[in-house]
Amino acid sequence: MRVAIVHEWLETYAGSERVLEQLLDIWPEADLFVVCDFLADKDRHFLRGKVPTTSFIQRLPRARQWFRYYLGLMPIAVEQFDLSAYDLVLSSSHAVAKGVLTGPATLHVSYVHSPMRYAWDLQHQYLRQARMETGLKGLLTRRLLHGMRAWDHASAARPDLIAANSAWIAERIRKTWRRESTVIHPPVDIEGFPFVATKDDYYFVASRMVPYKRIDLVAEAFRQMPDKRLVIAGDGPEMPRVREAAGDAKNIEILGRVPQPDLVRLLQSARAFVFAAEEDFGIAMVEAQACGTPLIVYGRGGASDIVVPDSTGVLFPEQSAAGIRDAVARFESLSIAPEACRANAERFSHAVFRDRLTALVHQGLAAR
Template identity: 50%
Template structure:
């Protein structure tokens, strides 16, 4: 069986890239196709076992290395230029255009969908507002026109997929809403083995993510400001200076920390506080693998990956007051949380489980195709 793996781009190693890495482990002889690939040798070896990828014409355009996203209007036509006729199975990892590759009736195209294009659909107005594009002008008009055409192509290209796999029930519902397609849910792989259980907790809360607006670290900082509760914030990003201006003496902004230090901080924290609306959310699962409870939003992926009252506490909305109340609830119930039970729950999101589920599900789809 000849297999092709398709992914939007390789310029960093985040959650979606790790999924492709696992697909490559399952199908070591597969060819990989992507719009652009900027992985260095070290990351290529760890993620793809050193395998080279097939890239699109976007790779060769001026300034593509740093600004390839500026070529968004060309992405649909670029992904359609890959000739995948010889493959029996096409497995796409898609959050934008990877699902839009062209296949014929004799092939099986399975799409592992991380999300329908967020900034073209439910975050469209947030995207315009964040880019100061909502008030007219040539740039605003061009952006709106580009996203309008992307929405049309996005729905059209969803019909090229034979079977969708969603990375959470939250994304399954979005696929049904936008594409009118059903999807099978398989949670993405989390390297839970990298995090060891610790029952010895220190007296601090932890917030960890990239410091970008949608992660809502600002709400967490405000919720802890002027309290006696110690909060450690790990991560870097454009929000750093704004967060510094909000922080009081009980809040420490630690900036970037390496993987070993992050794991140690997660193990020792009394709880992780996580306010982002995520499609899945790997960080809360990593914290639970350490036996650390999670205080998080009861929406999106974290509504599924954290069990209220068992592995953490949910809050209903992204507000300072909701986070404060959730922390109060956690403090009142802290003694009831069992680190061993929390760590055991996290294993349902392990790499081993992901490989088994993907292999089994695609095997059934191939049998049905035959």
């Protein structure tokens, strides 16, 4: 059986690349196709020496710096990949990869991280954050996204089977594409986050400091709870806002970016991991659970797939400092076993991901 794997683009080793890594482990003989490849040499280990086939966008002017500005050309780019010789095509898609063209003899299974968020329900938020709500640039961007929505919806009919990375994304797929999907949670390296049963008396949050993560709300909530210690790790453009929210509170420690071994140690020893973002899934939450650390997290998005309420953590219903304070009080009234948290994390291991995805592929092949 000839297998092709289609991935959006290679720039960093992040969440979608972890899925790609598992696809290459399951189907090591597969050929790899990407819109463009600008991955640094130090991050290429997971490709197992495989050299991807790239699209014409790879060769456009200043593509390394500007490839995202070529978004409007990406539908054309993925449609130029000749996949006619393959029996199985697997696409890892958060933008255009699921739009590749395949023939009736080919099974196409698409693992969808999300429909194109900035073209659908998050368009207004994207334009606001990019300061393009008005003016000529804003008008042109709206026109581009209008066209991308039409193509995205039409191309959603092309995969034979769709896997969604959470129930939240499955609902987004149903809403935007009117397609059904199978929920297969993304693979998490739980072995890289060893279990520790003994906890210290501090709460912990780690994240990139970007607006939607709402670390400022966590800092504000703990500033209003001076008897509870909070440790914050991470860096990014929202750091000044986070520092402002923390004020001069003596119970809040802001570390900035920390090395991976220190991050693991902080996760292992925390009384609970606090998270206020709405995530498509939320790998960091599973990593905390793998360490045996309970969760106090916003209840929308992928968090509801991860947390077992009152058994491995607490969900709060609104993104507000008051909601976080109430959730902390609720958490402190419970007795959550670290062992239960670790057992919960096992549901999201590499092995479980591989088993569920291969079962979906075999189901599709058997139905042909």
